[in-house]
Amino acid sequence: MTKTSPAGGKSGHQARASIGARRNPASQAAILDAAEAILREEGLAGFSIEAVARRARAGKPTIYRWWPSRAALILEVYQRFKQAVGFPDTGALRTDLIAFLSNNLVGFWQSGMCGTVFRSVIAEAQTTPEAAAALAAYESARRRDATLMIERAKARGEVTAQTNSLLVVDLLVAFAWHRLLNGRLAETPADIEAVADLLIAGMQKPPASA
Amino acid sequence: MTKTSPAGGKSGHQARASIGARRNPASQAAILDAAEAILREEGLAGFSIEAVARRARAGKPTIYRWWPSRAALILEVYQRFKQAVGFPDTGALRTDLIAFLSNNLVGFWQSGMCGTVFRSVIAEAQTTPEAAAALAAYESARRRDATLMIERAKARGEVTAQTNSLLVVDLLVAFAWHRLLNGRLAETPADIEAVADLLIAGMQKPPASA
Numbered sequence: 001m002t003k004t005s006p007a008g009g010k011s012g013h014q015a016r017a018s019i020g021a022r023r024n025p026a027s028q029a030a031i032l033d034a035a036e037a038i039l040r041e042e043g044l045a046g047f048s049i050e051a052v053a054r055r056a057r058a059g060k061p062t063i064y065r066w067w068p069s070r071a072a073l074i075l076e077v078y079q080r081f082k083q084a085v086g087f088p089d090t091g092a093l094r095t096d097l098i099a100f101l102s103n104n105l106v107g108f109w110q111s112g113m114c115g116t117v118f119r120s121v122i123a124e125a126q127t128t129p130e131a132a133a134a135l136a137a138y139e140s141a142r143r144r145d146a147t148l149m150i151e152r153a154k155a156r157g158e159v160t161a162q163t164n165s166l167l168v169v170d171l172l173v174a175f176a177w178h179r180l181l182n183g184r185l186a187e188t189p190a191d192i193e194a195v196a197d198l199l200i201a202g203m204q205k206p207p208a209s210a
Numbered sequence: 211m212t213k214t215s216p217a218g219g220k221s222g223h224q225a226r227a228s229i230g231a232r233r234n235p236a237s238q239a240a241i242l243d244a245a246e247a248i249l250r251e252e253g254l255a256g257f258s259i260e261a262v263a264r265r266a267r268a269g270k271p272t273i274y275r276w277w278p279s280r281a282a283l284i285l286e287v288y289q290r291f292k293q294a295v296g297f298p299d300t301g302a303l304r305t306d307l308i309a310f311l312s313n314n315l316v317g318f319w320q321s322g323m324c325g326t327v328f329r330s331v332i333a334e335a336q337t338t339p340e341a342a343a344a345l346a347a348y349e350s351a352r353r354r355d356a357t358l359m360i361e362r363a364k365a366r367g368e369v370t371a372q373t374n375s376l377l378v379v380d381l382l383v384a385f386a387w388h389r390l391l392n393g394r395l396a397e398t399p400a401d402i403e404a405v406a407d408l409l410i411a412g413m414q415k416p417p418a419s420a
Binding site for chain 1: 387415
C-alpha cells in the first residue's frame, strides 16, 4: 500500500494499541496483517470482514468485537501505514507546513492505494455511524498531534501567540481532504507552498478581537 | 399515483426524444419535482430512480438519459434548493466571507436535510465515476462564481492583487466540507469569523514569490 513494510508497521502498532485493553495483541496483529494483505492483493472490492476472518483464521465475532465496522478495520490498517510518516519538525513553520501537506497528506494519498482507501473510509462514514465514530476518533487524535507544529512556531515567535492552532490544522487538513475527495490530488502539489504562505501570513497578524 | 408500465414510459420517452438531445423542460421539471418530493417525504433511504420514475410517470431510460446516476439527480435537486441562496455581495470582503460560510455552506447544510443530501452525494462520488463527474462539474461552476467575492475585494484594494482567488475559495469550501463530513457542523458557526479573519490577513500580504 505504501512505503512501510508489513513487518515494520506491526511492532509499532502494538506499542500504540491503547484502544482496547482487552485485545489479544497476537490475534489483533494477525487480523491486521490479514486485512492488510487482502487490501494489497485484492483492493477494496475484495475486502470484507469474512475474507479477513478466513485469512486470519479468526472468528468473525472476534473481529467485530474489536472493530465494529469494515471501515474501522480498514482505518486501522491505514493508520499502520501512516505511522511510518512522522509529523515534520524542521525548525521552521513554513517547511513544517509544506512537509505536512506534502508527505503526511497529499503525497501519502498519492502513494499506492492509500488515497483510495481513505476516500472509502470517509464515504462509509457518511452513512454508517460506527465508521463515523472511528473516523472522528482518528481525526481528533491526529489534529491534536499536528497542532504541535503551530505551537512550536508560536514558541519561536514566528506567528502570533493568539493563533488558534486547531483551527489552522483543520484548514490544512480540510484543504487536502477536499482535493482528495474531488479527485484533484494531481494538481495539488503546485498549490502547497501558496497555501502555507497564505496561512502563515494570516497567523502573523493578531486577531482583531484579541 | 398511477403506476407507469415500462412500455408506457418508453413510448412517452420516445415521443419526447424526437425533440432532440435537449431536455424537455416540462418533463424535466416533473422529474425534479418528483425527486424533490420523494427526498422530502421519504429521505435518501426511499430515493431511487425507480421511485422517481413512478412518481413522475416517466420512463427510467428518460431519467437515465438526462441524469446518468442517482447522485446526479440528487445533486440537481440539491442545486434547486441552493439557487435560492445567492452569493453575498455586501461591499466588504469580511462580511462577504462570513455570509458565504454561514449562509451558502454551513447554515445551508444545517437547514432541513440539505447537509445529509450533500454528504450522500460526496460519498457516492468516491465510488461511482458518474457521481464524481456530476460533483466535479457542480463544484467547478460554483467555485468560479465564488471567486467574484475575492475579485471585488481586490478591485476595492482590500487584499493584495496577487491573491489567488480560486485557492482562497477552495480553502473556504474545503473547511466547510471537512466539518460537514466529520459531523462537526454544530460547532462551526463559532469558528467562521476566525477563518474569515485569518484568510483576509493572509490575503493582505503579497506572496514572497510575487
